[in-house]
Amino acid sequence: MPDAKTVWLFRKRLTRAGAIETLLDRFDVTLRNAGYLLMSGQILDATLVTAPKQRNTNAEKADLRAGRIPQDWQDKPSKLSHKDRHARWTLKFTKAERQADGTIPATDLAILFFGYKSHVSIDRKFRLIRKWKTTDAAASNGARVKEGLLDKTNTASTVWTDTAY
Structure with missing residues (x-):
């Protein structure tokens, strides 16, 4: 599976x-x-x-709810590739x-x-x-x-x- x-x-x-x-x-x-x-x-x-459950900070959660990619993730493409934003x-x-x-x-x-x-x-x-x-x-x-x-x-x-x- x-x-x-x-x-x-x-x-x-x-x-x-x-x-x-x-x-x-x-x-x-x-x-x-x-x-x-x-x-x-x-x-x-x-x-x-x-x-997989995400371990995000409160600021990251607020950005995701607003439809934005957190700045820290934009600066680290490898971290962004491991995050499920949807x-x-x-x-x-x-x-x-x-x-x-x-x-x-x-x-x-x-x-x-x-x-x-x-x-x-x-x-x-x-x-x-x-x-x-x-x-x-x-x-x-x-x-x-x-x-x-x-x-x-x-x-x-x-x-x-x-x-x-």
Whole structure:
């Protein structure tokens, strides 16, 4: 399994080359030529991808939040190359596990998480990824629908999502 930096670098190279949409379009043509008609509904979901935690000073954090590169990093290109300026912190909520006596605690657990979200839209029948988007971990899932995460060529009206969408 590649680490977050490897995936990030690969995605950055594909994006810079303008190749992502071209690759997905070519894949779509290949599927249609093979007889796959992706029209059985869609499933949307997001997966959290861990990034290495950053050890930044308060001044560096303030610069990053404002969209600036800290001056100290600009003066040291090797330090800048090791810093992930796009990953963000978020809280992931999960259900508490059943106790030894069989009862379930009334409170959920909040887990602090640093990294990215990989949002995907798949065809329900064939489970093929149709659209995808990567955001920082704190980004809202629902906003991705407006940004084109749904596959408009899928003529089925049914869309399965969790409550975050």
